[in-house]
Amino acid sequence: xxxxxxxxxxxxxxxxxxxxxxxxxxxxxxxxxxxxxxxxxxxxxxxxxxxxxxxxxxxxxxxxxxxxxxxxxxxxxxxxxxxxxxxxxxxxxxxxxxxxxxxxxxxxxxxxxxxxxxxxxxxxxxxxxxxxxxxxxxxxxxxxxxxxxxxxxxxxxxxxxxxxxxxxxxxxxxxxxxxxxxxxxxxxxxx
Amino acid sequence: xxxxxxxxxxxxxxxxxxxxxxxxxxxxxxxxxxxxxxxxxxxxxxxxxxxxxxxxxxxxxxxxxxxxxxxxxxxxxxxxxxxxxxxxxxxxxxxxxxxxxxxxxxxxxxxxxxxxxxxxxxxxxxxxxxxxxxxxxxxxxxxxxxxxxxxxxxxxxxxxxxxxxxxxxxxxxxxxxxxxxxxxxxxxxxxxxxxxxxxxx
Numbered sequence: 001x002x003x004x005x006x007x008x009x010x011x012x013x014x015x016x017x018x019x020x021x022x023x024x025x026x027x028x029x030x031x032x033x034x035x036x037x038x039x040x041x042x043x044x045x046x047x048x049x050x051x052x053x054x055x056x057x058x059x060x061x062x063x064x065x066x067x068x069x070x071x072x073x074x075x076x077x078x079x080x081x082x083x084x085x086x087x088x089x090x091x092x093x094x095x096x097x098x099x100x101x102x103x104x105x106x107x108x109x110x111x112x113x114x115x116x117x118x119x120x121x122x123x124x125x126x127x128x129x130x131x132x133x134x135x136x137x138x139x140x141x142x143x144x145x146x147x148x149x150x151x152x153x154x155x156x157x158x159x160x161x162x163x164x165x166x167x168x169x170x171x172x173x174x175x176x177x178x179x180x181x182x183x184x185x186x187x188x189x190x191x
Numbered sequence: 192x193x194x195x196x197x198x199x200x201x202x203x204x205x206x207x208x209x210x211x212x213x214x215x216x217x218x219x220x221x222x223x224x225x226x227x228x229x230x231x232x233x234x235x236x237x238x239x240x241x242x243x244x245x246x247x248x249x250x251x252x253x254x255x256x257x258x259x260x261x262x263x264x265x266x267x268x269x270x271x272x273x274x275x276x277x278x279x280x281x282x283x284x285x286x287x288x289x290x291x292x293x294x295x296x297x298x299x300x301x302x303x304x305x306x307x308x309x310x311x312x313x314x315x316x317x318x319x320x321x322x323x324x325x326x327x328x329x330x331x332x333x334x335x336x337x338x339x340x341x342x343x344x345x346x347x348x349x350x351x352x353x354x355x356x357x358x359x360x361x362x363x364x365x366x367x368x369x370x371x372x373x374x375x376x377x378x379x380x381x382x383x384x385x386x387x388x389x390x391x392x
Contacts, residue, residue, distance in 0.1 A: 018274070021267050022203075022210035023260075030214065058221040062214065062256075069260055071267045 015184045019073045019102050020177055023066055028177055031059045031119070035155070039148065050130060057123035060116045073102055079109035086110050093168065100169045100190050102182065108165070111158050118151040202270050209263045213256055220252035287354050295338040304331045309348060 020028075034056040042049045067076045085106040092099075104112055125144040128134040162173045170185040184190060227245050234242060288309070292302050300321075307317045314332060318325040332344075341347040 018271060021263070022207040023213055023263060026207075026210050026214050054221065054225065055218060058218050059214075061221075062217045065257075066260060069257075069264065071264050071271075 016181045017102055017184060017190075018180055019182050020180045021071055021074060022180065023070070024063070024074050025177060025180060027059050027063045027066070031056060031063075034059065035119070035151065039152070050126070053123050053126045056119050060119050060123075063116065078103035079106075079112065081109060081113045082106065083110070098169060100171050100182070100184050102190060105165060108161060111154065111161060115151065115154050115158065118147055118154060121147045122151065199270070199273065202266065206263060206266050206270065209259060209266065213259045213263060216252060216259065217256045220249060220256055223249035223252055284351070284354075288351065291339070291350070295335075297335065297338060301331050301335050301338075304328060305335050305347075308332065308335070308344060309351065 034052050038049055038052045038056070042052060066074055072078060086109075089106040101108075103109075122144060125140050125147065128140050129137075129144065134140045165171075166173050171182050173182075176182045223245060227242065227249055230239075230242050230245065288306075292305065297305060303321065304317055307320065312320070314325050314328045318328045321328065336343060336347055339347055339350065341350060
């Protein structure tokens with residue numbers, strides 16, 4: 001009977017799971033683009049910097065709404081912000097567990113919340129700088145920049161985490177965020 | 192197969208377009224909300240007709256975004272339902288084939304050959320793949336037809352097609368797909384044993 005299952009599962013669709021819907025992917029890459037533009041290319045004093053910042057805020061806001069009413073894997077319930085689960089996940093990884101998480105894994109979930117919160121904080125402090133009350137107030141600007149540096153560090157960790165989990169679970173996570181499907185290896189446990 | 196794939200592709204494209212529209216419209220909504228807040232800060236009261244109109248536009252845009260999001264979720268869940276449906280059918284067919292082979296007591300080599308016959312390969316190709324003489328394959332095929340009580344390739348394949356068609360009808364009747372699968376798998380094995388006894392009797 002091995003013959004049958006092997007042959008049929010040779011089809012690409014056998015263990016492909018559609019995880020990231022088009023809206024999640026669009027928001028993800030748009031947000032990455034706004035961070036890249038505002039961090040590296042656009043003049044900080046310019047009007048464009050402000051606009052791009054508001055767009056980033058809007059993207060995070062939209063993602064949060066989608067996490068309330070969206071499909072299964074995009075919802076908060078698929079990746080609750082739980083440090084306890086993250087610790088358990090680390091322990092399981094240390095014990096050699098190689099199971100695949102269909103939505104974010106518990107550590108990745110914490111990173112997602114961290115990045116969204118950072119973008120919101122940067123957006124809010126950025127907006128405060130444009131208001132009369134806080135215009136030219138030093139601490140607002142300092143916080144704005146400090147959180148941006150934190151965001152850069154987070155993104156570096158995020159990319160490292162993607163690389164690590166791609167190696168650990170055997171699922172190409174970068175590809176999953178581009179085409180939406182996770183290609184789960186045959187023998188892996190799925191959570 | 193090609194016909195099945197086309198609508199799935201179209202649906203996927205539609206979902207992507209819908210997502211793009213949601214994104215754009217959400218940003219437009221954001222622009223209007225920002226404008227309303229900014230105007231309100233400068234002006235201070237809401238009875239200004241311009242501000243009122245802008246507020247209505249912002250609310251309409253937000254409502255539109257929410258509506259499109261619900262629409263997109265519906266489309267996505269229909270797409271994943273279709274996918275599971277296909278998987279159930281696929282898994283079911285493999286089960287049925289395995290059941291048949293077990294009933295007929297096919298040897299390992301014969302099962303291999305039978306699968307390739309089902310996939311539409313001719314004896315020459317099968318011999319090439321299995322690295323045997325085509326005469327061997329012909330003999331194996333003959334044994335498979337004998338064990339399955341069919342008189343040749345066409346009837347052998349039609350056994351499985353018949354099973355698929357029967358499955359379709361029974362799954363329409365049953366509300367829950369899982370038990371129906373098992374039922375029809377059972378009825379399938381019963382049918383073959385009947386077939387065999389009929390032929391031998």
